[in-house]
Amino acid sequence: MRNGWRRAAYAAACSLVVGLLSVLPASPAAAATGQISGLAGKCVDVAGASTANGTAVQLYDCNGTAAQQWNVGSDGTIRALGKCLDVSNNSTADGAQIHLWDCVGGANQQWVVTAARDIVNPQANKCLDVSGNNSANGTRLQIWTCTGAANQKWTAPATGGGTTPSGFVVTEAQFNQMFPSRNSFYTYSGLTAALSAYPAFANTGSDTVKKQEAAAFLANVNHETGGLVYIVEQNTANYPTYCDWSQSYGCPAGQAAYYGRGPIQLSWNFNYKAAGDALGIDLLGNPWLVQNDAAVAWKTGLWYWNTQNGPGTMTPHNAMVNGAGFGQTIRSINGSLECDGRNPAQVQSRVDAYNRFTGILGVTPGANLYC
The missing domain is CATH 2.80.10.50 (Trefoil (Acidic Fibroblast Growth Factor, subunit A))
Structure with missing residues (x-):
């Protein structure tokens, strides 16, 4: 797609899972x-x-x-x-x-x-x-x-909720509850390390709005990656199609190097160039960083969330902090294929995850959940 975001294929025919799956740690911390x-x-x-x-x-x-x-x-x-x-x-x-x-x-x-x-x-x-x-x-x-x-209402000696030492409103325990079968690549530490690139993310407005935005981002990520299982796009036949040679910088990493990677499946040479420029990382020359470095992968997802409208009219960040609602985050990520009745099952999948994650964070989901 021209907006540069390919969806990971999780249909039954696609059985390849990249990497090992991690599970919720059993030992008490x-x-x-x-x-x-x-x-x-x-x-x-x-x-x-x-x-x-x-x-x-x-x-x-x-x-x-x-x-x-x-x-x-x-x-x-x-x-x-x-x-x-x-x-x-x-x-x-x-x-x-x-x-x-x-x-x-x-x-x-x-x-x-x-x-x-x-x-x-x-x-x-x-x-x-x-x-x-x-x-x-x-x-x-x-x-x-x-x-x-x-x-x-309870006063506990320490919280399993609220904010973490990183300042993120989702604790590691909550993250693990959201993604009990996640790929070990998608670390909580990688996510929190990426937050400094976009300090307004999940840090704007009331405590409720902060948690709603975090839940909204992670719900969309959940849908894009099959529950934080997939690191790279599963349909390898698509890999050579993401090079736009009309760009002056071309495709220095190779014709088939710009396939979907990371939590929101960054794809196309021009998106790797734009994300890399914004983050100060040479992703055009080394797109493999997105599948090899967890913090870089999370930063590309946050780059899109905080700066790109996609097929929508606002960034997903603005949709959540300005009260437009979760439905507008779906529109900005994949609205041209899912919204306005095009694929209600995919929209429902995202909404279900958002409702589940806001429940874990102890906040209401708010209004305007659908697009």
């Missing part, structure tokens, strides 16, 4: 340990300080014992007494009870502590909740649809 307090100033407590699987997790007067010492890990777990905070029976239903269980790395043991002080289970997209809004000692904890009420 401590952020901090301490009490988690909530309704009426009481603490999250393991009943009887028991370490048996299935032990109730409850609200209780804060007493500083080991039954109230919780490790909020950057791996997404919350642990006490060597075991994990767990949603009973892997349920996603309102009222599903919380108990202690062996740490097994399941989605029902993943939690995000948001900047708004919610503790969210992303699988259920529900909040840790004090049953019946009852502050009596021994009241069971459960998950429930997030309401913002006092019985869902």
Whole structure:
């Protein structure tokens, strides 16, 4: 396409996956340990300080014992007494009870502590909740649809949500939850290293807008790469077609060197030239940097997001920070093929990912989701 963005082919016929897949790390990575307090100033407590699987997790007067010492890990777990905070029976239903269980790395043991002080289970997209809004000692904890009420607000020793030391509004634990089967090439550190190239990205407006923009970028990336699996375009037959010899600089890396690469599949010699010039990197001469250097790959995605209108009328960054909505980011990335009823299934795929990611970040998706 003339806008220079080829979509990775993930149809069943395309079975090649470039590189190995990484999985969510199983080992705990401590952020901090301490009490988690909530309704009426009481603490999250393991009943009887028991370490048996299935032990109730409850609200209780804060007493500083080991039954109230919780490790909020950057791996997404919350642990006490060597075991994990767990949603009973892997349920996603309102009222599903919380108990202690062996740490097994399941989605029902993943939690995000948001900047708004919610503790969210992303699988259920529900909040840790004090049953019946009852502050009596021994009241069971459960998950429930997030309401913002006092019985869902917590003060934790450290957050699995909010901002990271890098300043990015998506933590590594949240990133891993968004992309549990991502290719090991697409590192979180590569993404955060790329942020300095475009400091306004996910750093403009309210905390909600910042998180919505981050979710919108990552949702589109998710669609373009099959869940951060594909590094390069899968249809190799297209590779020789991305050289525009009418450009004065030609194609110094070769006729077939400018195929789609990276999180938004940068393609065509003129896009490699423009992105490289903007980033101070010779991508025209060495386009392979986009598939070999994670930070460079992420920078090319952020270059497009923050500076290019594509087939739309605004940059995706401006669409999110100025309230135009997620649908306009789709239009700017691939609107000529997907928007206005051309491919509603592809649009829905992007919207579904955006809804899922805003849920992980604990914010509403906003309006105007479709194009």
